[in-house]
Amino acid sequence: MRIETIYRYPVKGLTAEALEEVTLSSGEPLPHDRRFALAQGDAPFDPAAPAWLPKRNFACLMVNARLTLAHTAFDARTGELVIRLPGMSPFVGNTRTPEGRAAIATLLTGFLGEEARGAPRFVESPGHTFSDVSKKVVSIIGLSSLHALEQAAGASLDPLRFRANVYVSGGAPWAEFDLVGREILLGQARLRVVKRIVRCPATEVNPLTGQRDADPPRWLREHFGHAELGVYAEVLEGGRISVGDSLQVTDPVD
Structure with missing residues (x-):
């Protein structure tokens, strides 16, 4: 398999940034993936004692589709x-100051309108990640699996609907599911694949439009008997990964 694209998402639910x-x-x-989030006013998140919370506590595409129309770039x-x-x-906010963060919150709260709960x-x-899962992970999608879903559903799907960090080509559809529990070499980094992504x-x-115009979870269940696409992996040994690098399995099959 080969790395085709790499993305980070500095603010949970907002713009993908290609690397x-x-x-x-x-x-x-x-680095900087899901570093920030807009916590809803009723969310019990405490920055001084961060703990993982389900995504509904934050502005997220599952609930707030119009977030796709807010384009962001983080320096x-x-x-x-x-x-x-x-x-x-364009608005420029300083994420390092209380005043800057308050101004960003005010802008995004106004954009959410009635979807904002309380005072977001x-x-x-520092050190906390607003991931959909409690572990610190890298998400990987095999484009062959995505193409299999597109063919079965008769629909074209932008890969960014699935907000993965790494998209890889090559391999058979769903081949990444066979990697769960195994170690891989991704570029110069070594990772262990830990679970499928529901x-x-x-x-x-x-x-592109912010409209709900497809139903991948239902299509996955109808055509493949599950609602999963892609896998999560934990980094065991750090290293550089680049577009064009390979994904290789490093441990033998039992």
């Missing part, structure tokens, strides 16, 4: 987050 290469660290996700060097909302001039907060907690209504949302 040509990135260095992974042991026990960590991609890790300066801490600035640029937000472009439909019909508005733009949150970060797909939720977030994948119904067209990343």
Whole structure:
């Protein structure tokens, strides 16, 4: 298998940022992936004592489809987050200051409108990741599996509906499921594949239009008997991964 694309998602539910290469660290996700989130006003998230919470506690595509229309870009060097909302001039917020985070929260809360609950907060907690699962993971999708779903459903699906970190080509459809419990070499990094990814209504949302115009979870169940696409992997040994690098299984089959 070969790495075709790499993405990070600095703010949970918001824009994917393409990378040509990135260095992974042991026990960590991609740098800056799901680093920030807009916590709903009724979410019990405490930045001083961060704990994993289900995605509904935060602005997320499963519930807030219009988030796809908010285009963002994060500069890790300066801490600035640029937000472009439909019909508005670009906004630049400083994620490193309370005032900057409050301004970002105000802007996104106004954009969510009635979907905002209480007084949402733009949150970060060093070392914490706002992932859909409690472990720090890298998500991987085999494009052959996605193409099998497209063929079965008779629909074209933008890979970004599934918000994976790494998309790989080659291999048979669903071949990545056979990697669960095994170690792989991804570029220069060594990972262990830990579980399949169960797909939720977030994948119904067209990343270009913000409309719910497809039903991948139902299509997966109807055509393949499960609602899973892609796998999560934990980084065992860090290293650089780049577009064009290979994914290789490093442990023997029992």
